[in-house]
Amino acid sequence: MSGTAAARVTAAVKVYGSGEVEVRALDEVTLGFETGRFTAIMGPSGSGKSTLMHCAAGLDTLTSGQAHIGGTELGSLSDKKLTVLRRERVGFVFQAFNLLPTLTVAENITLPQDLAGSRVDQEWTEALIDVVGLGDRLRHRPSELSGGQQQRVAVARALASRPEVVFADEPTGNLDSRSGEEVLGLLGRAVHEMGRTVVMVTHDPVAAAHADEVVFLADGRLSGRMPQPTAERVLDQLKSYDRAEAAR
């Protein structure tokens, strides 16, 4: 199983602060994200879902345990190597502020490759632009696009370097339901039609239902997994956590 994981964490612990204010955001989490799958991470606020994603993606470092992208252990990498890894092997979609306001749509999409100074795969990029449906907006600035369009550009940017894994942090958090649906549809196509791997943090059961599997976190621990999720089942699961929380 772990051999086919695009990204995984092993016995991951993340502690913020120390002494009385110590917070264990991640507590011995072991989890793999399989290649070619769309995984959603869910959980109540403070459950550690964003921390898990940041550590798995090499944006943050673990207090103990290991994080791998493919066969590379992240803890041993220098800042520079980590940066290059993010640039070449990982894609990101954030909740907001995904694009540089000074660059055009086209320049934003190829930014990671431009930073690397590597050749841009024209065919692949054009195909991506086709898929996200922004062919007529390439010379526009982000401020001239709607929120949904901006997130679609972000998805294209995340996929442009054919990364091993794309991490999306609440990618639909700021969008209306129709735009959100479009972005989620794009992420789904990336996995099922282009063979990419996507890991998405969300608090929205409807968004989570687009994934192949939902992973639930509570209090920094893995608390459950749900293959083939639907919005109703996810919602029920979350409610059960809330009841457990209330009972305690």
Place this chain on the structure above:
Amino acid sequence: MSADSRAGASAGGSARTALRISLASLRTHRRRFAGTFSAVLLGVAFLTGTLVMGDTLRAGFDTLFGNATSGTDAVVRTEGVITTSDDAMGTRGPLRTAASLRAVRGTPGVAAAEPSIEGAGQLVGAGGQPVGGKGPPTTAGNWIHDKELNPYELARGRAPRASGEAVVNEGAAESGKLKIGDVTTLRTPDPVRVKIVGLATFGGESGMGKATFTGLTRADAEKYLMPEPGMAASIRVRAEDGTSQGQLAERLEAALPKGVEAVTGDEAAEENSENVSGQFLTLFTSMLLVFSGIALLVAVFSIHNTFAIVVAQRTRENALLRALGASRRQVLGTTLGEAAAVGAVASAVGLAAGIGMAAGLQALFPAIGFPFPEEVLVIKGLSLLLPLGAGLVVCLGSALLPAVRAGRTAPLAALRETAAEHSRVSRVRAAVGVVLGAAGAGLTVLGAASGSRSVTLTASGAVAVLAAFVVLGPVAAALAVRVAGRPVARLRGTVGALAQRNALRSPKRTAATAGALMIGVAVVTLFTVFASSLKAMMDETVSRNFAGDVAVSTPGFGAGGSGLSPRLAPAVQRLPEVDTALGLGKGVARVNGVGQELTVTDPAALPRVLHLGEVDGSLTGLGAHGMAVSRSEAADHGWRPGSTATLAFTDGTEERFTVRAVYETSELTGDYVITHRAWAPHRTQDTDSLLAVSFEDGVSQAAGEAAVERVAERYGEPDVQTREEYAQSSAAGIDMMLTLVYALLGLAVLIALLGIANTLTLAVYERTRELGLLRSVGQTRGQLRAMVRWESVLVAAFGTAGGLGLGAFLGWALVRATDSRGVSVFSLPPLQLTAVAMAGVLAGLLAGWRPARRAARLDVLRAVAA
């Protein structure tokens, strides 16, 4: 409206709230105001230091002269003093001692009276080098035996008794490595052998500043320093106990012959002190004040910029305040309160730093061999109030517009996602700028073209051009960054392109940031161009006017040195290699009531060594009452050959002179030429200031030079120079001044760089999320640092380019406007200007260093999550 009036009702409470918010915001964002703080601090410190140092020096000189002349109750001297435009101190004619001394000694209340002979005399040190003379005067006189009347005090050895004996001041002895018993040469300017028999102090110090003094016997002093025996510069008088200085002067005045006056000792001391402190110090301090003004002007730019950015970044905060019921005035007050707090603290620290600087300099003076009376620092109220006021006004004035803008924030802006860093360049701005610039340039060119009579025209044009540069800044910034950024983008790929786009985001901000550097660079360029043009002009003057083969002149400039021996010219003339050796001496006279410098020489020989251009009339046979004048003077007075004018001399005599010739070029010749015979009755100490020599046909330059040098050796070894060397040596003083100016402008440039660094720091703060995004999608720390540094370089390059252009244009205008004779030369020194350009760009790199490092140290995740 109603909110404003209600706020007015509880003005005290609202002001307190505004102040509390200002202080809280200052505490939170201390870093943002670091640039403002340092700019004000530096400006205020420099201003304070200048004022305190100036007052302290002035007081020091006053004490020095007061101590030295405290025993002199009255000074008797001739009335006639002639000042010229070059010499405000003036020349006073010598006194016939015998008659006046008799009158003085016969006056009741006089305890003692001694003649005082003063002239120029340069000592030669033990190593054969002249002592002093690079600015401060080299003086010689008679050693006055009455201790009270002699400003110098014998410290060691004895007074001169026999001819050839001399007392020198300790400072001169030390720098010339001379000691009692040594025999050396005193150039008066004729070399005189003197044996040092004593060392003297002045007012308790080793000398009067760096001036040197040699005291001779009265007979020697009369012989070498006065036109004839029995003369002196003045008579020093001491009163008997019970007679006041005023009474003494009054009684003397009544007893003295016509044309001779008496002033009190205090007055004379004040005049002397004024001659040193009043002229040198006033010039020096006003120059320093001008440069602190420039530094503060530059500070205005960077402070204004800081506040503009801070207000823009705080739009949502201010809008929230407004939405919650804060009045416009309260929001405005909050920003002004911050400015006032920063200004007050920075000014206070600046005051302390300035006083510390002055104290440090004071301590440094004795260390560099400049004797100075042990004095406490003189700190006048004005020296504190002026810098403090300047600091506050600069700070508040710069923050005023941004504060007004803050007050105008609409409450709704709290709800909008507004980009702080965004501005467009309006067409109106471009149009206003172009019109202003064209008008300014037009005025400047018009003023410059019509010469010195329209300096005000040029100056107002220059101010308009400066204003146009400020107005057009944003327009030009966008264009310049686009052009300059292209090679950067090509060179550094995405990093370069990002840097360029960042600099382009807000052309207004880029222009304001670069504006500070632009002014600094413009002033540097202005001085560089002006100095280079002056040098070129001197060079051209020499090549246009000097027809001889070598020139002999004394080294140094200003009051130092003692001129050339008048016997040098005849001695050189006797050489077989020499065709003509002509000495040019200087005299003064009041021509039709206006003090003028005269050139005393042999007019008939003049055309053989100097080019005079077209000459009307004849230069031969001018005699005792003929003169030659320049074309421009002749035109001013309406003279033609045959016209007459009255010349009044320092000895009180007036004579009618006839214009015999009018010549064209006057740069080396001067405006008035008279013969030795005409000058002889009125002369003081005989010296030539220039010896122009032309060789016989067939004599090589080397052979001629060697021959002249051999003769010059016997007359104090003055410099024998070829034309080129002569031209260069006349420009040596300019280089010295330029170095000083550069050092002083360093402060303004430093403040400008702090401004750039500060703006970048603010920008980094503002772009935190963006930088986080860049880092998360794969920008390395190195790339991020490079991006910030390149932005800094682009901004600096824009400022430098603007400054070079502005400075060169204003330099051209200054050269033309100060040219009254139409002989100016405009020269752009390519080497220096390239150096200035490179320094500007390098400075940009330096200014970007810290902000770049700080940006690279950003925690990626925090930035993204922010």
